[in-house]
Amino acid sequence: MAVLACLIVDQDRRAQWLRGVLDLCVLGLLARGDSYGYELAQSLQTAGLGAIQGGTLYPVLLRLQRSGLVTAYWREGGGGPARKYYRISAAGLAVVADAAGQWAAFAGGVGAILQERTAR
Amino acid sequence: MRHEIWLAALSEELRRHGVGPDLAGHVVAEAAGHLRDSGEPPLRAFGPPDAYAAAVADSVGGPAVRAASGPVRLRAVDIVKRYGKRTVLSGVSLTVHAGQVAAVVGANGSGKSTFLRICAGLVGAASGRVEVHGTLGYCPQSGGTADFLRAEEHFALIGAGRGVSRQAAARAGARQAAALNWTPNDAHARHLSGGTRQKLNLVLAGLGDPDVLLLDEPYQGFDGGTYLDFWHEVWRWRDAGRSVVVVTHLLNQLDRVDVVLDLSASATGVAA
Amino acid sequence: MIRTLTIAEMTLRETGRRRGVLVLLLLLPLAFYLARRGDHLGQSIRFVCLGLSWALSTAALFVGSAARSLEPRLRLSGYRTHQLFVGRLLALWTLGVALSLPYFVLIRFDQNDVRYGAIAVIMLLGVLVAPLLGLAVSALLPRDLEGMLVLLTVVGLQMILDPAGNAARVLPFWFSREIGTYAVDHTSVGYLDRGVLHGVITAGLLLLVVAVAFGIRLRRRPHVRFVEV
Numbered sequence: 339m340a341v342l343a344c345l346i347v348d349q350d351r352r353a354q355w356l357r358g359v360l361d362l363c364v365l366g367l368l369a370r371g372d373s374y375g376y377e378l379a380q381s382l383q384t385a386g387l388g389a390i391q392g393g394t395l396y397p398v399l400l401r402l403q404r405s406g407l408v409t410a411y412w413r414e415g416g417g418g419p420a421r422k423y424y425r426i427s428a429a430g431l432a433v434v435a436d437a438a439g440q441w442a443a444f445a446g447g448v449g450a451i452l453q454e455r456t457a458r
Numbered sequence: 459m460r461h462e463i464w465l466a467a468l469s470e471e472l473r474r475h476g477v478g479p480d481l482a483g484h485v486v487a488e489a490a491g492h493l494r495d496s497g498e499p500p501l502r503a504f505g506p507p508d509a510y511a512a513a514v515a516d517s518v519g520g521p522a523v524r525a526a527s528g529p530v531r532l533r534a535v536d537i538v539k540r541y542g543k544r545t546v547l548s549g550v551s552l553t554v555h556a557g558q559v560a561a562v563v564g565a566n567g568s569g570k571s572t573f574l575r576i577c578a579g580l581v582g583a584a585s586g587r588v589e590v591h592g593t594l595g596y597c598p599q600s601g602g603t604a605d606f607l608r609a610e611e612h613f614a615l616i617g618a619g620r621g622v623s624r625q626a627a628a629r630a631g632a633r634q635a636a637a638l639n640w641t642p643n644d645a646h647a648r649h650l651s652g653g654t655r656q657k658l659n660l661v662l663a664g665l666g667d668p669d670v671l672l673l674d675e676p677y678q679g680f681d682g683g684t685y686l687d688f689w690h691e692v693w694r695w696r697d698a699g700r701s702v703v704v705v706t707h708l709l710n711q712l713d714r715v716d717v718v719l720d721l722s723a724s725a726t727g728v729a730a
Numbered sequence: 731m732i733r734t735l736t737i738a739e740m741t742l743r744e745t746g747r748r749r750g751v752l753v754l755l756l757l758l759p760l761a762f763y764l765a766r767r768g769d770h771l772g773q774s775i776r777f778v779c780l781g782l783s784w785a786l787s788t789a790a791l792f793v794g795s796a797a798r799s800l801e802p803r804l805r806l807s808g809y810r811t812h813q814l815f816v817g818r819l820l821a822l823w824t825l826g827v828a829l830s831l832p833y834f835v836l837i838r839f840d841q842n843d844v845r846y847g848a849i850a851v852i853m854l855l856g857v858l859v860a861p862l863l864g865l866a867v868s869a870l871l872p873r874d875l876e877g878m879l880v881l882l883t884v885v886g887l888q889m890i891l892d893p894a895g896n897a898a899r900v901l902p903f904w905f906s907r908e909i910g911t912y913a914v915d916h917t918s919v920g921y922l923d924r925g926v927l928h929g930v931i932t933a934g935l936l937l938l939v940v941a942v943a944f945g946i947r948l949r950r951r952p953h954v955r956f957v958e959v
Contacts, residue, residue, distance in 0.1 A: 375488055376495035392492045393504035393513065396485070400517040406528030406557030406699035422488045427699055428959070429529045429556060537953075579954035580802045592959040596806050601799040606744040618736040619807030646747065662803065669959060 356387065361398050362441070363387065365434045368408060368426040375399065375422070399424060407433055461493050464500035464507055471511035477518055478690060481697075485514055528556030530591060531670050531701035534577055537586035539569065546572055549586070552719050554701040556669070559692055559714075562705045564721030570705040571599065573721065574672050577703070592669025593620070597676040602659050609635070609642035609658055613665060620666030627665060634661045637694070638687050653679030660688070664695070671695060671702045733809055737817025738824070741793060745825065751789050755829055758785045763836070772914030775841060778833055779852050779906045783860040784885045786826050790864025791877045793818055798872070801948060811948045815869075815940050819861055826857030848913035848922060852906050855929035862936035863902050869943035902936065905929035 360382075367373060367381050375396055382390045402408045407430035412420045426434070465486055472482040489510075493500055504510045532554040539547040546569040554560045562570050575581040577588050578596045603612060610628050617627025635642050638657045647655060660676045677688050693714075695702050704715075745751055762781030766774040801814060830853040838846055863884070867877045884901060891898040898904050909925035911917055 374491070376492045379492075379496070391503055391505070392489060392496075392498075393510045396488060396492075397513040397517040400485075400514060403697055403699075404517065404557055406555070409699055410697075419491065420487075421491050422484060427556075429699075432529070576951075576953070578802075578806060579951045580806075582951050583953045586953060588954045589957060590954065591957045593808075594806050594956075596803065598803075602803050604740070604744060604800050605796065606747045607740060611740060611743060615736060615740050616803070616807045618733050619804055619809045621808065666807065 352388070356390075356394075359441070360387075360390070360394070361402060362434065362437045364395070364398055364402065365407060365426060365430050365437075368424055369431055369434050372423045372425045374424065378424075402430070406430075461490065461500060464504075465490055465493075467507040468504075468511060471508045472514060475511050475515035477511070477515050478693060480690065480694070481518065528558070528699065530554070530589075531556050532577065532591070532703065533589040534573075535587055537573065537576055537588070538584045539572055539576060539581075540584050547576075547583075547721070550719070550721065552577075552703070552717070554670070554703060554717060556701055557696055557699045558701055558716040559696050560701070560703045560717035560719060561715045562703060562719045562721065563707060566707070568721040570707075570721055571674050573719075574674050574703065574705055578672050590670055593666070595663040595665070595668035595671045597660050597663035597671070597673045599674045599676070599678060600656070600659075602662065603647045603655055605648040606646050608644050608646060612647070612658060612662055616662050616665045620668075622666050630665055630667075631661055634664055634691070637691050639684055651679070653681065653684065656680065657684070660691075664691075667698075667700070669700055671700060673702065674705045675707070676704075734813045734817045734820065737804075737809070737814060738820040741797075741818050741821035742824065744796070745789065745793060745821070748792070751792055755785045755789055755825070759829075759833060763833070772841075772844065772910065775837055775844065775849060775914060776907060776910045778837070779849075779856055779910065780885065780888060780903060782826075782830060782833060782853065783856040783903050783906065784881065786822065786829065786857065786860035787864035787867075787881050787884075788878065789825065790818075790822050790861040791868045791874065791881060793822065794865045794868025795872075795874050795877070798868075805948050811944050812941065814948070815865060815944045818865065819940075822861035822865070823857055826861060827854075830854075830857055845913040845916070848909050851922070851926065852909045852913065855905055855909075855926070855933075856903065858933050859902055859905075859929060859936065862933055862940060866936050866939040866943065869940055869947065899928065902932050905932070 363382060363385070364378060367378055373381070375392065378399075379390045379392065379395055382388075382395075399408070399410075403410055403424075406427060408424045408426050410422055410424050413423045414420050468489060469482060469486050472485060473479070477485070489500075489504060493503060496503060530553060532552070534550065534552045537547050537550045538545070550569075550573060552560060552562075562573060564570050572581060574596075576583045577590075578594060579588070579590075580596070604615075607615070609631065613627040613631035614624045617624065617630070620627075622630070632642060635657065638660065640654060640657045642658070647658065650658065656676055656679050660673070663671060663673065663676070673692075677685050680688060692702050692704065759778050759781035763774050763778035766777045797814075797818065804814060805811070834846075834850060834853055837844070837849055864877075864881070867880050871877045871880065884903075888898075888901050888903050888907075891901065898907075905925040905928040908921050908928065912919065912921035912925065
């Protein structure tokens with residue numbers, strides 16, 4: 339029972355972490371090239387962030403669109419209907435570049451503290 | 459829950475949460491595509507329709523969400539304008555980022571149009587400065603069209619200035635006209651009704667996709683439906699990352715804009 | 731280049747649809763010609779050239795005034811100031827040549843014993859100067875009515891003042907009468923030289939006025955700075 343409680347807490351904390359970085363991760367992926375929702379979700383999962391649900395991902399994309407960090411366009415599918423593709427804007431690229439440095443410093447600090455803990 | 463049922467419910471929930479019809483259409487189409495690609499059941503991928511619709515509406519509406527995170531597109535600092543002894547604007551400032559909509563409000567004669575013309579660089583200012591990052595489009599309250607030219611010729615003329623080919627300009631013009639529920643024909647501009655002429659005016663302002671749009675109460679003569687279409691265009695421009703400044707004395711859309719500049723209180727206005 | 735030509739094309743389209751202007755352009759010189767045809771030789775030629783110049787200046791005045799409301803938007807759309815007035819001038823010059831051709835043919839076959847080459851020179855200089863005058867007046871005076879009065883005064887004075895006097899040389903179409911004398915009265919070539927010089931200098935001065943007036947009216951205000959993105 340206690341183990342289960344720990345697992346649930348872990349999910350909660352993981353969700354919190356994700357809330358903080360999901361938009362930056364999406365921007366980072368888009369910086370490599372245009373993509374659409376499902377493809378982004380798969381890339382995020384492959385990168386190790388776990389399964390990102392559509393209900394979480396698409397509102398993030400909408401917010402990025404609203405703040406001008408990405409733009410969207412519809413591209414006709416080869417055999418199927420059109421898909422909504424996202425393209426990172428110049429502003430978005432600037433944000434990613436900035437965030438990369440900040441995250442490295444932040445994560446480095448957290449990692450250093452946690453390492454010391456387990457060393458005890 | 460089968461896809462169609464869930465998607466229909468989503469469509470309804472989006473409407474109830476006040477998400478505009480074209481954005482709602484996009485959201486539903488995108489969700490449908492995602493479900494098709496992933497093969498997941500909708501409740502697992504998105505959750506219940508009303509929760510997802512609420513999340514979408516949350517990302518869409520509310521000034522708090524649109525904190526100025528895009529780059530600055532228009533920055534007006536301490537604009538002072540005098541006509542003889544009368545000071546119309548004393549120290550007005552406004553900053554608009556990409557993907558933001560600003561409304562300039564105030565009583566008649568408070569200098570709204572003058573301020574916009576100063577930002578466009580059409581009128582001089584006694585002091586202060588304006589920075590525009592990118593290209594600028596301007597729509598005056600009236601005028602701005604050539605009596606004896608047809609709509610398509612206007613598109614070609616403005617398009618040439620922006621470096622856009624005739625066909626591309628005609629296509630872009632027709633598309634933007636359609637968004638305002640207008641199909642341009644061969645009539646000379648002088649034969650168009652007042653409201654239609656203003657639609658032409660608005661389309662010309664947005665032709666070539668300028669980064670900043672300055673609109674001076676461009677809805678003169680619009681009927682109720684077109685007025686709503688106009689604001690839809692404004693949100694759509696915002697979606698596309700443009701900055702839009704609208705002079706208006708009609709206040710019913712103010713809760714959805716990002717920045718409000720009120721010129722009526724005193725001669726000094728600072729953007730909220 | 732494309733921008734300038736686009737302005738020229740649209741100006742021609744616009745003007746072609748203004749029936750009042752077209753009637754004025756086509757018939758006024760004819761009226762001038764016919765009114766003086768019975769007179770002593772050459773009067774009708776002088777008057778038709780003057781009529782052509784006046785009609786063309788007036789057309790240029792209307793073109794300039796009509797374009798005013800559109801010019802700020804054109805500037806914002808990326809047109810440079812010189813492209814705007816050069817484009818309009820190109821259209822008006824084209825119109826002037828097309829207009830003068832039938833009248834030249836008319837003179838060629840209706841009048842004998844005149845120097846046709848010199849008459850062609852008068853018409854060409856007239857086509858050159860008249861739009862410049864009309865556009866300059868419209869650039870300096872914001873309203874049609876004042877502009878029309880100025881043009882009327884110019885043409886009136888042109889008809890009244892003695893061309894030999896110094897006062898007449900100030901008028902923009904003085905070259906027309908001077909070269910006319912050479913063409914009709916078969917005088918020395920000095921008349922031709924003086925006329926051509928006057929025409930060219932007048933054109934140059936008027937072009938300067940147009941450029942400066944447009945430049946001031948459509949200038950980029952110093953308080954605005956555009957940053958490339």
